[in-house]
Amino acid sequence: MTPPTVVLSATGPPVTILEAIGTMAFAVSGAMAATRHRMDVFGVAVLGVIAAIAGGTLRDLLLSEPVSWLRHWWPIALAAATAAATIPIALRLGPNVDSRRTVLTADALGLAVNSVLGCLIALNAGTPAGIAVIIGTTSGITGGIIRDVLTGQPPAVFTGQFYALAAIAGTTLYALLIRTGVNASFGWWISVAGVFALRAYALHRDWTIVTIAPRTGSDPHHPHQATT
Numbered sequence: 001m002t003p004p005t006v007v008l009s010a011t012g013p014p015v016t017i018l019e020a021i022g023t024m025a026f027a028v029s030g031a032m033a034a035t036r037h038r039m040d041v042f043g044v045a046v047l048g049v050i051a052a053i054a055g056g057t058l059r060d061l062l063l064s065e066p067v068s069w070l071r072h073w074w075p076i077a078l079a080a081a082t083a084a085a086t087i088p089i090a091l092r093l094g095p096n097v098d099s100r101r102t103v104l105t106a107d108a109l110g111l112a113v114n115s116v117l118g119c120l121i122a123l124n125a126g127t128p129a130g131i132a133v134i135i136g137t138t139s140g141i142t143g144g145i146i147r148d149v150l151t152g153q154p155p156a157v158f159t160g161q162f163y164a165l166a167a168i169a170g171t172t173l174y175a176l177l178i179r180t181g182v183n184a185s186f187g188w189w190i191s192v193a194g195v196f197a198l199r200a201y202a203l204h205r206d207w208t209i210v211t212i213a214p215r216t217g218s219d220p221h222h223p224h225q226a227t228t
Contacts, residue, residue, distance in 0.1 A: 018116075018188070018192070019075065019113075019117060020078060021109065021113050023078050023079050025109040025113060026143040027086070028086050029147060030047040030049075030051030031087065031090065032103045033047065033151050034046075035091065036090070036151075041087070044086075045080050048086070049076055049083065050143075051143040051146060052078075052079035052082075054142045055139040056075070056114065056117075056118075056139060057069070110140075110143060111140045111144065111166065112166075112170060114139050115137055117139070118132075118140060119137075119175060119191075120174065120188055133168065137171055140164075141163065160209045160210070162202035165198075166198040169195065170194045174187055174188055
């Protein structure tokens, strides 16, 4: 079956605005995490930039497209400037800065924007809807994974957080809306709002996914050993 054609251009001004929002959101979350872990100014800028561009980079590589920031320098500059501007705010928020609501909100916004944008670009590249959902979700979660790994933290997406599921839901919604002929601009705004709302509500309600861990007192190498 031929995949649906997305009416919205993947390079037009609306998508550029969407990409800018996602870049700034993940740059804030990366810079806040770097500040908490007492990185220097260079480290804050680097982590903010990496968190901001990682998802889009992987998306372009998966689609065999030229990496966007190698053609247009503005995402790097915007991420670095945003990270630098975040430093005084992070210092005011205190030692638990990357667990504060403002940081979690920025991370949720970055997840929402990057995942739906990745799905949009994948559909425009001619991928089937299911593959577009996978690419979109991967694009949305990659920045957060790399941010957590570089700060020595277990990635939130693997530790019971309702994170990737929100991206999967939003990108699936977007692909379905496009298939039914809904206006593309309306579709991605609704989908971005959906991912953001799901993630924010999950944080508010403390939703988690069941995690797998050995019982206290058991030998992790012998999962059937009784606890004492």
